[in-house]
Amino acid sequence: MKARTCWEAVCTVDDLVADSGIAVWTDDGPVAVFYLPHRLPALFAISHTDPFSGSNVLARGITGDINGEPVVASPLYKQHFNLRSGQCLEDESVQVKVYPVLLDGNRIRLEVQVAQAASVAA
Amino acid sequence: MSKQTLIVIGNGMVGHHFLEQFSQSPAAETYRVIVFGEEKQLAYDRVHLSEYFTGSTHADLAMGTADWYADQGIDLRLNEPVTAIDRNSRVLTTPKGEYTYDQLVLATGSYPFVPPIKGNDQDGCFVYRTLDDLDAIQASAQSAKTGVVVGGGLLGLEAANALKSLGLQAHVVEFAPRLMPVQLDDQGGALLRQKIEDLGVQVHTEKATTAIVPGSDARLRMNFADDSHLETDLIVFSAGIRPQDTLARACGLEVGERGGIVVNNQCTTSDPNIHAIGECALWNNRIFGLVAPGYTMARTLSAALNKDTGAAFTGADMSTKLKLLGVDVGSIGDAHGQTPGARNIRFHDEQAGHYRRMVVSQDGKTLLGAILVGDNGPYDTLLQYALNGIELPANPEALILPESEGGAPALGADALPDTASICSCHNVTKGDISGAIDAGCTDLGGVKAETRASTGCGGCAALLKKVVDSELEKRGVEVCTDLCEHFPYTRQELFHLVKVNGIRTFRGLLKQYGKGQGCDICKPTVGSILATCWNEHILATDHVPLQDTNDTFMANMQKNGTYSIVPRIPGGEITPEKLIVLGEVAREYDLYTKITGGQRVDLFGATLSELPEIWEKLIAAGFETGHAYGKSLRTVKSCVGSTWCRYGVQDSVGMAITLENRYKGLRAPHKVKMAVSGCTRECAEAQSKDFGVIATEKGWNLYVCGNGGMRPRHADLFATDLSDEELIRTIDRVVMFYVRTADRLQRTSVWMENLEGGLEYLKQVVLEDSLGIGEELEQHMADLVDTYQCEWRTAVEDSEKRKRFREFVNAPEQKDPVQRWTSERGQRRPELEAVSS
Numbered sequence: 001m002k003a004r005t006c007w008e009a010v011c012t013v014d015d016l017v018a019d020s021g022i023a024v025w026t027d028d029g030p031v032a033v034f035y036l037p038h039r040l041p042a043l044f045a046i047s048h049t050d051p052f053s054g055s056n057v058l059a060r061g062i063t064g065d066i067n068g069e070p071v072v073a074s075p076l077y078k079q080h081f082n083l084r085s086g087q088c089l090e091d092e093s094v095q096v097k098v099y100p101v102l103l104d105g106n107r108i109r110l111e112v113q114v115a116q117a118a119s120v121a122a
Numbered sequence: 123m124s125k126q127t128l129i130v131i132g133n134g135m136v137g138h139h140f141l142e143q144f145s146q147s148p149a150a151e152t153y154r155v156i157v158f159g160e161e162k163q164l165a166y167d168r169v170h171l172s173e174y175f176t177g178s179t180h181a182d183l184a185m186g187t188a189d190w191y192a193d194q195g196i197d198l199r200l201n202e203p204v205t206a207i208d209r210n211s212r213v214l215t216t217p218k219g220e221y222t223y224d225q226l227v228l229a230t231g232s233y234p235f236v237p238p239i240k241g242n243d244q245d246g247c248f249v250y251r252t253l254d255d256l257d258a259i260q261a262s263a264q265s266a267k268t269g270v271v272v273g274g275g276l277l278g279l280e281a282a283n284a285l286k287s288l289g290l291q292a293h294v295v296e297f298a299p300r301l302m303p304v305q306l307d308d309q310g311g312a313l314l315r316q317k318i319e320d321l322g323v324q325v326h327t328e329k330a331t332t333a334i335v336p337g338s339d340a341r342l343r344m345n346f347a348d349d350s351h352l353e354t355d356l357i358v359f360s361a362g363i364r365p366q367d368t369l370a371r372a373c374g375l376e377v378g379e380r381g382g383i384v385v386n387n388q389c390t391t392s393d394p395n396i397h398a399i400g401e402c403a404l405w406n407n408r409i410f411g412l413v414a415p416g417y418t419m420a421r422t423l424s425a426a427l428n429k430d431t432g433a434a435f436t437g438a439d440m441s442t443k444l445k446l447l448g449v450d451v452g453s454i455g456d457a458h459g460q461t462p463g464a465r466n467i468r469f470h471d472e473q474a475g476h477y478r479r480m481v482v483s484q485d486g487k488t489l490l491g492a493i494l495v496g497d498n499g500p501y502d503t504l505l506q507y508a509l510n511g512i513e514l515p516a517n518p519e520a521l522i523l524p525e526s527e528g529g530a531p532a533l534g535a536d537a538l539p540d541t542a543s544i545c546s547c548h549n550v551t552k553g554d555i556s557g558a559i560d561a562g563c564t565d566l567g568g569v570k571a572e573t574r575a576s577t578g579c580g581g582c583a584a585l586l587k588k589v590v591d592s593e594l595e596k597r598g599v600e601v602c603t604d605l606c607e608h609f610p611y612t613r614q615e616l617f618h619l620v621k622v623n624g625i626r627t628f629r630g631l632l633k634q635y636g637k638g639q640g641c642d643i644c645k646p647t648v649g650s651i652l653a654t655c656w657n658e659h660i661l662a663t664d665h666v667p668l669q670d671t672n673d674t675f676m677a678n679m680q681k682n683g684t685y686s687i688v689p690r691i692p693g694g695e696i697t698p699e700k701l702i703v704l705g706e707v708a709r710e711y712d713l714y715t716k717i718t719g720g721q722r723v724d725l726f727g728a729t730l731s732e733l734p735e736i737w738e739k740l741i742a743a744g745f746e747t748g749h750a751y752g753k754s755l756r757t758v759k760s761c762v763g764s765t766w767c768r769y770g771v772q773d774s775v776g777m778a779i780t781l782e783n784r785y786k787g788l789r790a791p792h793k794v795k796m797a798v799s800g801c802t803r804e805c806a807e808a809q810s811k812d813f814g815v816i817a818t819e820k821g822w823n824l825y826v827c828g829n830g831g832m833r834p835r836h837a838d839l840f841a842t843d844l845s846d847e848e849l850i851r852t853i854d855r856v857v858m859f860y861v862r863t864a865d866r867l868q869r870t871s872v873w874m875e876n877l878e879g880g881l882e883y884l885k886q887v888v889l890e891d892s893l894g895i896g897e898e899l900e901q902h903m904a905d906l907v908d909t910y911q912c913e914w915r916t917a918v919e920d921s922e923k924r925k926r927f928r929e930f931v932n933a934p935e936q937k938d939p940v941q942r943w944t945s946e947r948g949q950r951r952p953e954l955e956a957v958s959s
Contacts, residue, residue: 015931019639019667020674025933038639049940055683056938060671064641066607073642075671075679080642 007102007109016108021059021072023048028112031099032059034083036070044083045099045110050074051088058096125154126224128427129214131204131369133159135168136400136416137229138185143424145194155196156221158214161252162201164188169413172284174256183253207373209393225395225427228370228383229420232363232401232411237272241334246341246356250281259358263288266355268340270294272331273361274301279446281360282323286447293324293352295344297361300327305442305453309470310495313477317449317496326352363411365402378404387434388426389419397423410438421549439509443501452494452501455508456481461490469522478522480504487513492522502585510539535585535592544586545575555586556593564599566590605866606643609636613791613866617651626656627664646670647866650753653789654861657909659916661923672751675927676913677733682941682952685733686726687713688750689740690786693760693778693798694721703743707736714949720757720795722748727950729938730929737914747914749787753867755794758782759807763800763817772817774800777846781815784850785857787910791864791873794857795830809837812870813853818842822849826856826884829871838874838881841889851900855888858899 010024016035024031030048048056053076061072063083070083080089081096088094100111128144130137141157144150159165166183174183191198199216206215207226214221234249236242248259250271263269269285271278274296285292294301300311301318315325330347337343340353365382367375376384376392382404383391389405390397400416401409410416415438425433441454459466463484470477478500481491489507494500500522507514507521515521538544540553550573558572569575569590604610609632611619616631625631628648632640640648649668653660660666660673672678677685689704704723708715711732713725728736737747750756758781761767763774778798785794797808798815807830808814814825820843828837841852864873877883886892917923930936942953 011931015925017666017926018663022931023929025930025936030930030938036639053681053683055681055940057671057679057683060674060679062642062645062670063639063667064608064645065639066641068638070639071641076681078642 004114005111006114007104008112009104009107009109011108012106013103013108014106019063021061021063023056023059024110026099026110026112027114028099030056031110031112032072033101033108033110034059034063034070034072036063036083039070043101043103043108044070045101046072046081046083046086047097047099049096050076051094051096052077052079125152127222128153128155128225128227129221129223130155130157130227130229131214132229132231132366132400132402133157133161133165133198133200134229134231134400135165135185135413136231136420137227138165139417140227140229140399140420140424141191141194141196142186143421144427145196147424147428149424149428150194153225155194156223157191157196157198158202158204158216159198159200160203161254163253164191164198164200166253168251171250171253171256172280172287174253175260175284175287180253204369207369207396209373209375209396212395223395226397227423228391228396228398228402229400230366230369230398230402232409233366234359235362235364236359237331237361239331239334242357242359244334244342247334248356248358250277250284250358250360256284259284259356260288262356263290266290266341268293268354269356269358270344270352270354271358271360273359274298274325274327275304275360275362276302276442276444276446277363278360279318281358282318283447285358286321286323290355291322291324293326293354294318295329295331295352296325296327297330298327301325302451302453305451305457306493306495307458307479309468310451310477310479310493313470313475313495314446314449314451317475318447321447321449323447363401363409365404365409367402370398370402378407382409385435387422387436389423389435390426397426399423405435406437408437410440412438412440412442414438415440418549441505441508443498443505445498450494450496450498452492452498452504454492454501454505455489456491457493459491464490467519467522469519471524480518480522482514482518486518489514489518506538506542510542512537512539535588538589544589545573548574550575552589555589559590559593559597564594605647606641608632608638608640608644611635613647613651614863616648617655617862620648620651621655626652626658628652628668629664642670643866646673646753649673650789650791654906657906659911660913661917661926666926675730675733676747676751676917677728678751680726680952683938684726684941684952685728685730686724686750687728687733687736687740688718688722688724688748689745690748690782691722691757692782692786693758693775695760695775695779700743700745703740703745707739711736712950714951718750718757721759722757724750727943727952729941730927731934734918734924734927738918741912741915741918746786746912752789753792754787754789755782755785755796757795758785759795759797759811761798761800761805763798767800769803770800770817771819772800772822774798774806774815774817777815777822777849778806780846781813781850781853784907785853787913788857788861788906790857790861792867792869794870810834811837813837813856815849821845824849824852827870827874829869833871835871835875840881840885852888854903855896855899856884858903859884859887859895 008026018037021032021034031045032048034044036042048058050057057075061075063072071080073080086096086098102109163180165185202216202218204214204216212223234251249255269290270293271281272295274294282292282294300308301314331344332347333345335343337353341355344352367377367381367383370383371377383398383402385391385398385403385405389399399419418438419435422433422435443452459481464481467480476496479493488511492504538552542552544550544552554573558569563569563572575586603612645668660669677687679685708725713727716724718724758778760774760778764770764772795811796813797806797811799806799808800817808816809825810828810830814828814837816823822844823842824840825837826840829835860870943950944953
C-alpha cells in the first residue's frame with residue numbers, strides 16, 4: 001500500500017536564511033529546510049533529526065559542498081549528510097529521510113505523508 | 123584436518139598479549155586454544171595496580187573481556203591452577219581434570235620475593251601483586267594507621283603510593299643506601315627521596331630487618347640490624363620478584379641457577395613443544411621484569427608458531443620512564459656509567475628539583491645512558507640518541523640544559539635512523555613508516571591505517587606526523603597544507619589575502635581565491651578571519667551561514683539540542699545583586715546551574731526560542747555575552763590579590779578585569795584563556811593558560827602559550843617586571859601575532875611548538891620588533907577594542923536577527939518532543955534515554 005501524501009505549506013520565502021537551514025514542524029515531524037541560492041535547484045529538505053544523537057538539530061548545521069554534492073554537517077558530531085540523497089558520508093549504513101520540496105508563489109511546500117498513527121520524530 | 127591443541131598456562135598481561143597476537147595470525151586456524159588462569163579474574167593491568175585503591179575496578183584494569191575470549195573461540199578456564207605437566211604423554215593435570223596439548227606456552231609470571239625474616243608470615247604481613255593481595259591489604263588498612271613497604275625499588279614505591287592512597291602514614295624501608303638502586307645513582311636517589319618525603323612518605327635506607335615481632339604502640343614492630351626499630355600496623359613486602367618456575371622444575375625443564383625457565387631466541391624451552399614468555403622466562407641468563415620485553419617475547423613466539431623462521435627475541439631495552447608518587451623518574455641504558463671510559467655530564471637544579479645525568483662514551487659521540495629525576499621532559503630525545511647510536515651534537519650538555527640556558531630542541535625526524543621506534547604500542551619503526559609510504563600511502567591517515575602507528579596511546583602523534591611529513595617531502599611529494607577542497611591556501615595565507623585585499627565577505631573570498639560552495643571547515647575559519655579583520659557582527663546577513671551553530675546562536679549546544687548560557691563575569695568578580703539575577707533567571711527557566719572552571723556560571727537547558735528572552739533579562743541586569751561559544755577569549759581567572767590577601771603584592775583582580783574587558787570578543791584561531799595571580803604562590807594557575815600573568819614586587823611577569831586540558835603545557839616565561847602599560851602592549855602584540863599566523867584550531871601551545879625559532883623568535887618579534895610590525899599589531903588590536911559590541915545586546919534589539927531563534931518557524935508553540943527531562947540532585951537534566959537510534 002502506498003502511503004498517502006500531501007504538499008504541506010510549511011513556511012514562506014522570508015523565513016529562509018541564505019546558505020543555511022531552518023526547522024519546520026510537519027505532519028511527519030521535524031524537517032530541516034535549506035536554501036542554497038547559488039545552486040539549482042536551491043531548496044532542499046531532509047529530516048531535522050540527527051540520527052547519531054537522536055536530537056533535532058540538523059537545520060542548525062553548516063552547509064556546503066563536498067566533491068560538488070550539497071551537504072550539511074551535523075552541529076553535534078560533525079557527520080556530513082548529502083542534501084539530495086540523505087546519505088551520511090561518514091557511515092554508509094546511515095541515511096536521513098529526504099523530502100520533495102517546491103516553491104509555490106511565496107510559499108515553501110513539502111511532500112509529506114499524511115499523518116495516520118501519530119509517530120513523532122520517526 | 124583435525125586441529126591441534128595449544129595450551130597457555132597463565133592469564134596475566136603477557137599471556138593475554140600473546141593470545142591477542144596469536145588469535146589474529148594464520149596459525150590460529152589450525153589450533154584449539156585453552157587458557158588456564160590461577161586467579162579468578164581475567165588478565166588485568168598490573169602496571170597500574172595502585173589505581174585499584176583510587177577508584178579503578180577490575181573491569182577498568184582488565185586487559186580484555188570474557189566476550190572477546192569467546193569470540194576468538196578460546197576456552198578460558200580461570201581459577202583453575204595447573205598442578206602438573208607430564209611431558210612424555212603431553213598431558214596437564216588440574217584439580218578438575220586432565221588435558222592433552224600439542225604445544226604448551228608457560229606465561230606463569232613471577233611471585234614476590236619475601237626476605238627470610240623471622241616473623242614475616244604473621245597477620246599484617248602482605249605481598250603486592252594480585253587483586254586478592256590488594257583486597258587483603260585494604261581490609262587490614264581499615265583498622266590501621268601506619269604501613270611499611272619493605273623495598274625501595276620501582277614496585278616498592280608503587281606499593282607506598284597505594285598505602286598512602288589508603289590513608290595510611292606510609293614508610294619505605296630499603297636495604298641499599300638509596301631508593302631505586304638499580305635505576306638511579308646517589309644524587310638522583312637523594313633527590314627522589316627528598317621529593318617523596320615532601321609528599322609525606324618516610325624513607326629509611328640502609329635498614330636490614332632482622333625480625334618482626336608484636337609491637338607495643340602498633341600491631342607490629344620491625345627490628346633492624348643497627349638496633350633501631352619501627353612500629354607499624356601492616357607490612358607489605360615488595361623486595362623484588364622471582365620467576366614462577368615451579369611447574370617447569372617439577373617436569374624437568376631446564377631452569378637457571380637462580381630460577382627462570384631457560385628459553386632460546388624463539389622463546390622455546392629445553393622441550394621443543396614447550397615455550398615460555400614474560401617474567402618466568404630466562405633468556406641469556408636474564409629475567410626481564412618489565413612488561414614491554416614480555417610483549418616482545420609474546421610477539422616473537424606468535425611469529426615462531428606461524429613458522430616465521432626470522433622471528434627472534436634478542437634482548438630488550440630496560441630503559442624506564444615513570445611517575446612514582448607523582449615524581450618523574452627516568453633511567454636509560456647504562457645509567458651507572460659502567461662502560462669503560464664512560465664520562466658523565468650532570469645537571470642539578472636544586473631550586474626546581476631537577477636532576478639529569480648523561481653517560482657518554484669516551485669520545486663523547488655516543489649516549490650510553492641517562493638518569494632523570496623530577497622532570498622527564500628530555501627522556502624521549504635522550505632515548506632516541508641512546509637506542510639508535512645517533513652521534514651526539516658538539517655540545518651534548520645542551521640536551522639536558524633547560525631551554526633558556528641554550529638547551530637543544532627535540533631531535534628532528536631526519537636525524538632518526540630507520541630502526542628508531544616511533545610507536546612503542548604497536549612496535550612501529552621509522553623504517554616501517556617509510557616502507558608504508560613506498561607501498562603507496564600518501565598521507566598521515568593512510569600511514570596510520572597501514573602501520574597502526576599512533577593508534578594505541580597516541581603519545582607519538584606529533585613525532586609520527588613529523589616523520590611522515592619529512593618522508594613525503596624526501597620523495598618530492600608536496601605535503602598538502604590546503605585548508606580544504608575549496609581553498610588551496612593555509613589559514614595564515616587566507617588571513618593575509620583578506621587583510622591585504624580588503625575582502626569583507628566569504629563569497630568575495632571564494633570567488634577570487636576558492637572554488638565550489640565552501641564547507642564546515644573553511645566557512646568558520648574564514649568567518650573568524652573576517653571577524654578579526656573587520657569586526658562586523660557575526661550575525662550580519664553575509665556572516666550568518668559561516669558560523670558554527672554555537673556562534674550562530676551565541677550559546678553552547680548540548681547533546682539534546684538545547685543550549686547553555688555563560689554570561690561574562692570579568693575576573694570572576696560579581697556583585698550579590700548580579701548573582702541573585704543569575705539565580706532568578708535560572709529558576710524561572712528551570713536551567714541546570716553549574717560553576718565553571720573559569721570562575722563563572724553556566725546555565726544549561728535553554729531552548730532556542732528561550733535564548734533571546736533570557737538574554738533580555740541578563741542584559742537588563744548589566745550582563746554581557748561571555749563568548750563561551752566562540753573561538754575567542756574565554757575568561758581571565760584571578761586570585762583575590764593584594765586587596766584582601768596577606769601575601770598579595772599586586773591587585774590581580776583589577777588587572778584581570780582590565781585584560782578581560784580589553785580582549786573580550788576578539789576572534790582567534792582557537793579559544794584563548796588567561797589568568798592573573800597576585801603573588802608567586804600562583805593561586806590563579808596562570809602558568810597553565812595561553813597568557814598567564816604573575817605579580818612581582820616590581821610589576822608583572824608574563825608567561826605565554828601554556829595549556830591545561832588534554833595535553834598540558836607549562837607556559838614559557840616571556841618577560842619580567844612589566845608595568846601595567848608594558849604588560850598590555852606585550853600581550854597585544856603576542857595575541858595579534860598568534861591570530862595572524864596560527865593554523866585553524868591551533869591553540870597557542872601548539873602554535874609555539876611549531877613556530878620556527880620558538881620562544882626566542884617570538885621574543886625577537888614582540889620585544890625587539892625584529893619584523894618592524896609591532897606598531898601595526900598594536901594598532902590592529904586598538905581598532906578591535908574600539909569596535910567591540912556585545913553580540914547578544916545587538917541581537918536582541920534586532921527583530922530580524924531574533925527570527926533566527928525560532929525552534930520551528932511555522933509552529934511557535936511546538937515543543938521539541940525529544941527534549942525530555944528528569945531531575946537529579948535537585949536540578950533538571952536531560953533524560954538519557956531520549957536518544958533513539
